[in-house]
Amino acid sequence: MKTVLVTGSSSGFGLATARYFLDRDWSVVAAMRTPRKGLLPDSNRLRLVALDVTDASSIERAVNDVGDIDVLVNNAGAGLMGALEGVSMDAARQLFELNTFGAMAMTQAFLPGFRRQGAGVVVNVSSAVTLKPIPLLSVYTASKAALEAFSEGFALEVEPFGVRVRVVIPGRSPETSFGAAARARSENGIPQAYAAWAKQVFSAAPQQPIDITTANDVAKGVWQAVTDASSPCRIPVGADAAALAG
Numbered sequence: 001m002k003t004v005l006v007t008g009s010s011s012g013f014g015l016a017t018a019r020y021f022l023d024r025d026w027s028v029v030a031a032m033r034t035p036r037k038g039l040l041p042d043s044n045r046l047r048l049v050a051l052d053v054t055d056a057s058s059i060e061r062a063v064n065d066v067g068d069i070d071v072l073v074n075n076a077g078a079g080l081m082g083a084l085e086g087v088s089m090d091a092a093r094q095l096f097e098l099n100t101f102g103a104m105a106m107t108q109a110f111l112p113g114f115r116r117q118g119a120g121v122v123v124n125v126s127s128a129v130t131l132k133p134i135p136l137l138s139v140y141t142a143s144k145a146a147l148e149a150f151s152e153g154f155a156l157e158v159e160p161f162g163v164r165v166r167v168v169i170p171g172r173s174p175e176t177s178f179g180a181a182a183r184a185r186s187e188n189g190i191p192q193a194y195a196a197w198a199k200q201v202f203s204a205a206p207q208q209p210i211d212i213t214t215a216n217d218v219a220k221g222v223w224q225a226v227t228d229a230s231s232p233c234r235i236p237v238g239a240d241a242a243a244l245a246g
């Protein structure tokens, strides 16, 4: 039986992905900052593990606890909205620690196991903001663009060891906690000088229903990335991401 570890399994895409693999008879390590029973169905194939991907000692503990896995899904992440002038460099660095360096650190930690096994898959969850620039999301976009660039180069580096790397690129998904978490991080993100312009940007948002991405779209995309060796390195998921990717 194969084992997948999903970071950020407490909600949204991570929770849906953990459930999707659990439903398909995989052994699932659901990694959460604060493990909570009851989010996923009880199963002897499910393990909850405490993990903060920005904390080196937490990663080390998780690797020692979990042992070898077959698939790592770097899903944990957060958004940040604001004009650059309204984003402190501390906030920008924290975002990269989570969205970019967190995924790199997790990958580095599990890589020796993959090399020993001569097999493994790393799936990094990016965002469709990398497909089309959006104002007031430049720092978030940079953190995900860096993750994608890293993934593509890293894929070549580990291919000789039987390790595959995929990037799943979801569109906008209002159903997850992402928006609320991003707003919490984005306090003071719009300085006064940008207020009128930002208002125009927000009011220009289409009023009619538009394509979105569901958590299930993302779970399916991760499943494809893992189970279909012929899948492309970058996999847009959700109707909006697919449209942007052309």
Ligand SMILES: NC(=O)c1ccc[n+]([C@@H]2O[C@H](COP(=O)([O-])OP(=O)(O)OC[C@H]3O[C@@H](n4cnc5c(N)ncnc54)[C@H](OP(=O)(O)O)[C@@H]3O)[C@@H](O)[C@H]2O)c1
Binding pocket: 007, 008, 009, 010, 011, 012, 013, 014, 032, 033, 034, 051, 052, 053, 054, 075, 076, 077, 078, 079, 098, 125, 126, 127, 128, 169, 170, 171, 172, 173, 174, 176, 177, 178, 179, 181
């Ligand atoms: N929703 C969207 O519109 C959208 C679109 C494109 C891409 N994405 C990306 O998809 C991924 C999942 O987002 P989501 O929409 O599912 O949002 P979400 O519901 O807010 O889930 C984010 C997850 O990341 C976890 N997390 C945050 N900081 C962490 C840390 N330091 N260590 C470990 N876990 C941490 C959260 O755990 P806690 O419960 O402990 O906070 C939560 O489980 C993110 O990488 C996000 O950038 C989202």
